[in-house]
Amino acid sequence: MKRATILLVLAIGNLSATPMYVQSPVAQLLPKPSAGEKGSLLPKGSVVNKTGEQDMFLKVTFEGKEGWINKMFVSTNPPSGKISFGSEIDKSTSIKARARASAFTQTAAARGYSESQTLRTRGGAGDYDLEAISWLEKLKIEESELAQFQAENR
Amino acid sequence: MHSETILLRKGGSIKGKLVDQDEKKIILQKEDGSNVAVSKASILKVVYEEHLTAEEESKIRKSQEPKEIATTEKQSIPQEPIPVEVVVPEEKPKFSFFGSAESKETNDLPVDKAVKKEVEIGRALAGRLAKKYGLVQDVEFTKYLNLVGKSLALYTARQELDFRFAVLDTKDVNAFACPGGYVLITRGSLELMGSEAELASILSHELSHVTLKHSGDFEEKGAGFLDIISSIMAPGGNIVSSISKTAVDGMMDQFLEKGRKQEEEIESDKAGILLMSQAGYNLKASSDLLAKLDKSQHNETVLKTHPPTSLRIKELEKFISTNGLKSGGKENKERFQKQWKDFVKRNPNTQIATAE
Numbered sequence: 001m002k003r004a005t006i007l008l009v010l011a012i013g014n015l016s017a018t019p020m021y022v023q024s025p026v027a028q029l030l031p032k033p034s035a036g037e038k039g040s041l042l043p044k045g046s047v048v049n050k051t052g053e054q055d056m057f058l059k060v061t062f063e064g065k066e067g068w069i070n071k072m073f074v075s076t077n078p079p080s081g082k083i084s085f086g087s088e089i090d091k092s093t094s095i096k097a098r099a100r101a102s103a104f105t106q107t108a109a110a111r112g113y114s115e116s117q118t119l120r121t122r123g124g125a126g127d128y129d130l131e132a133i134s135w136l137e138k139l140k141i142e143e144s145e146l147a148q149f150q151a152e153n154r
Numbered sequence: 155m156h157s158e159t160i161l162l163r164k165g166g167s168i169k170g171k172l173v174d175q176d177e178k179k180i181i182l183q184k185e186d187g188s189n190v191a192v193s194k195a196s197i198l199k200v201v202y203e204e205h206l207t208a209e210e211e212s213k214i215r216k217s218q219e220p221k222e223i224a225t226t227e228k229q230s231i232p233q234e235p236i237p238v239e240v241v242v243p244e245e246k247p248k249f250s251f252f253g254s255a256e257s258k259e260t261n262d263l264p265v266d267k268a269v270k271k272e273v274e275i276g277r278a279l280a281g282r283l284a285k286k287y288g289l290v291q292d293v294e295f296t297k298y299l300n301l302v303g304k305s306l307a308l309y310t311a312r313q314e315l316d317f318r319f320a321v322l323d324t325k326d327v328n329a330f331a332c333p334g335g336y337v338l339i340t341r342g343s344l345e346l347m348g349s350e351a352e353l354a355s356i357l358s359h360e361l362s363h364v365t366l367k368h369s370g371d372f373e374e375k376g377a378g379f380l381d382i383i384s385s386i387m388a389p390g391g392n393i394v395s396s397i398s399k400t401a402v403d404g405m406m407d408q409f410l411e412k413g414r415k416q417e418e419e420i421e422s423d424k425a426g427i428l429l430m431s432q433a434g435y436n437l438k439a440s441s442d443l444l445a446k447l448d449k450s451q452h453n454e455t456v457l458k459t460h461p462p463t464s465l466r467i468k469e470l471e472k473f474i475s476t477n478g479l480k481s482g483g484k485e486n487k488e489r490f491q492k493q494w495k496d497f498v499k500r501n502p503n504t505q506i507a508t509a510e
Binding site: 137 | 421478
């Protein structure tokens, strides 16, 4: 009975591990939950299993090893392509109302807003300045500029 | 398990979760757990829906026809999918922000549907803030702001986002992290600053809100006509859907009235310190700026929507000490002050004094 309980606890423990994806190029598997610790670099794209949390660090297992990782360096999102705007932002230049609401939820929207209460946009274009955002999106920062800026920073 | 539907050129489809890819193939994990490699050349389109009706599939196939004619002239039709094992590289990658041979590149992966939705909503929210306050369209300073912000964003887990930073034309002291990576900082905040380290501290705080998803998840549920449309259209069109409007209304209220949860603000302060530490900035700049913010004349909204400044400073100092993080680091006062002086010269007056 006792053995069965232990096995059950272990099984539940294993089930509660959440897979997360290393997305930062500087993520390390740390021996302790502290930014002052040094650890081994985790390859970007690796999958770690979260088993716990302490302050800004997640307790994880990676290839059988246990350690800690900075919360800012991992995501529950699997690797995805990078959002790119480019010339595609010129596809439409005016704010248009969509006639139907799509079936998705968002936590903030869910706070007090049910799906049935979603508004149909009838006007309201005056509340937005999306041309200003288009201006911002068109402002190109080349990787070489960023690399040079960082080099000057060192 | 959420799956994608891969429509094949020769007809038919494969369902599975996209787990990896390289130049020539994508790796799908099927429902039974097995992995299948699919030659990219055999793919007509990746649709981020598990259940497509025949009508929806037919519509997508039809929309791809012009591209198909062009493609088939260039290449031959590929073979059947080949089952493979996914091999995780054992070698650790050399450090590189822009990817290396060893790291798994994500630039060629399709953009996650939830990410597109997040950007759609964040973009609309940024548009609302730009309308309310005015966005200063000063190329030189905005470029500088983006260089500082993007240098910090390179360390975060949100590599799929193209973070954007801009100045809002108001004397109010505040900054806003919109989902999807739009970070807007007010002119009033910049006026308080004396160094790039202080600028980095506020940008790091806002980047942390986005990275830690303090505005929630943007998970798609169910399939519909608009989902298919949005999978075809890249984000960036000037369209605000009705659901985005609802979400934006809620977030505007949070930005200007209710504020985020206190623990989320404290968490972003700490996460911001970790980003600043990675970038080598002087960590003391965070508490220095908070102290200035507390004494500012235009801080009503920011104080109303954030925890007490004394608590924030206390938590920051405790976190720096507990983690053994070193003080010192760069401040880049001269570079910031030159950029700011030139900005003020080009834009002497703010258009809107304070928010309503």
